[in-house]
Amino acid sequence: MVSPSQLDAVSPKSVIPHAKPYEYVLEVVNARKEFPGVVALDNVSLRVRPGTVHALMGENGAGKSTLMKIIAGIYHPDAGEIRLRGEAVHLATPLAAQEAGIAMIHQELLLMNSMTVAENIWIRREPRNAFGLVNHAQMRQMTTELFDRLNITLDPDAEVSELSVANRQMVEIAKAVSFNSDVLIMDEPTSAITEKEVAHLFEIIRGLREQGIGIVYITHKMNELFEIADEFSVFRDGHYIATHPSADVTRDDIIQMMVGREITQMFPKEEVELGDVVLSVKNLTLEGVFHDVSFDVRAGEILGFAGLVGSGRSNVAETLFGVTPATSGSIEINGKAVSIKTSHDAIKLGMAFLTEDRKETGCFLPLDIQENAQMAVIHDDFVKYGFVQEAKLEKVCLEISQKLRVKTPNMHECIENLSGGNQQKVLIGRWLLTNPKILILDEPTRGIDVGAKAEIHSLITQLAHNGVAVIMISSEMPEVLGMSDRVVVMHEGHCTGILDRADADQVAVMDLASQ
Structure with a gap:
């Protein structure tokens, strides 16, 4: 102490x-x-x-x-x-x-999507007219003055549901500042915004600092x-x-x-002798989203996907896993053409998919760790004569939790109570229980700390060493460059190039990502 x-x-x-x-x-x-x-x-x-x-x-x-x-x-x-x-x-x-x-801006933004920007900022503090009704004109003027102070260019009458994540973040900041707080807590405010938006956020923070606010x-x-x-x-x-x-x-x-x-090596990439092509994608298209995307992945290979926000990387992953079936194109697994219309089809073919947003599309937040971990296998090897083999299932879930070093008092702790890194480990464990041959990881280390990142990177390397074909999507350039054997670069729904590890550097990737 x-x-x-x-x-x-x-x-x-x-x-x-x-x-x-x-x-x-x-x-x-x-x-x-x-x-x-x-x-x-x-x-x-x-x-x-x-x-x-x-x-x-x-x-x-x-x-x-x-x-x-x-x-x-x-x-x-x-x-x-x-x-x-x-x-x-x-x-x-x-x-x-x-x-x-004291004002706090949470990582998961707490705005009312069906209300306007101004209504969100002044909720419970709305100015009233002589009849006790909300004075919308005055509220709009108060919001405009607040935005001028913070150099935010948003329409006070815009509905929050129509705003980007970055603009919602700006609304949260304006709301916090509107309380004239001396202390402002910001929890991971840049986890889901672009570099340009981060620069604007930092300008606002510096302005608040000059006003004497402790952040x-x-x-x-x-x-x-x-x-x-x-x-x-x-x-x-x-x-x-x-x-x-x-x-x-x-x-x-x-x-x-x-x-x-x-931590002497953040990206413990090993040279692995690559096997045969496990997954072959030709001219994959989802109309209006991405077009003619082609690539192969070999056993033991880590194929990175890079690109700016909106490039279509996550959409390709979702299509491969049957979340949004392709409009056209072909997918082959081990040289055999396959049709993937649903996620269940993908799982039966040996695929697993860690989604980008663990809270929205990964974790079942009201359920405990055991229930979350078993979700992908409960209907397969652990059902006999119509009954779930609870003891066998609990044993393997506990083993995978211990292997991944999930910090929890027991397997019946609600997953919502775990840290982001430990939630991520539970989700990875869920998919490892399926013994996948093809593992798709969309932002596997987003919003987690440096120690947990190193553990997940080591796990990815180990899976590749064991012959799993890994597709890894990441917005962090060092992660893509440090972990990948090859890098697929996307821009506005098109594959603009595939770089070998020896040729992939930040300049080359950004050149292809901004074409």
Whole structure:
């Protein structure tokens, strides 16, 4: 446990533009939180200065989200103290936290899709006219003024359901700022937006910092820490590890603090002798989405898919797995033409598919780990005389969970309570139970920490070594280049090139991706 004096020794790299009568806008002192079978936080501390961006780093399961939910009034700590502007506070509810000057932007955006932008921002605080009715003109004007302040160009009357993910993120930020909060918590705000949109977000964050707001920024992306954060704190396994100015450390320093060990090779790619062609795709087309996509994948090969957002990479994967059957083209498995109209067809042919969005299309959030893991095999090898062989099924699910090092007190823990990285491991385990010959991975490490990424990369390499043909879609260029034997590059629904590993670099890929 680090003493308060050690925390006091940390100072940000930038000067706070507006002097405050207190040194810290937010302090958490010796917070502890237990759940059944799990100590999520063990006497952790955090201090955030006004007018700074304080990044919070740690592997999935380190306790970051638990601490943020305590600060936001969602959870109550079992012990410890929270101070705002130097004074102890009790945050009994999220509303109490908002009224105290704390706003949180969750990774899963919490907007009302059927309402307008303005209605979402001012919900429960709508201006009223003399008759007690909502004054829409005034609300529209308030929203316009708020957007001008944040340099956001959105129509206040637009329905949220019509907005892109990035623009919804901007609405969430505007809503948080509208409370005139002194503390703003941002949980993985760039996980689903483009580089251009990230640049705009960072401009907004810098503007908020200049206004004296203390920003807690949760991210797994190292480059963001060095670009936007003044200082950072690291958590590991529910414990506070350290706080440092971001200018004083390297990427390797942070990784070592996060995982408690050095990771010398993030992409453990092995040279594997490739086997015969397992999957052959010719002129695959989904009308209006992608056209004439052709490629082969061999046993033991990792075939990467790269391209900008909207290039059609995920659509190709969904079509291969029968989610959206192809309009035309052919698919051969082991030299034999096949017809894949449904996902069940694909599974019977030895295919498995880890989807891009684990919460929307992967996890069954109300169910436990056991129920999620068994979902793809419950009707096959584990049914006898019409009855599910529960004991056999539980045994293999437990074994795969232990093999993948899923952090959980037991297999009956609700999967919604797991960290993102552990949810991802459960989903990978689900598909490994089917013993696939062709494994399609769409953004396999999105939104998970550096330690979990390394474990998943090692698993992918091991599967390739065992002869599985792997298709890996990723928006992270280092991941595509580091893990792939060849890289298929797509642009606006077309395959613009296939690069061998020796010829694939960032310049070559981006050249093909932007043609």
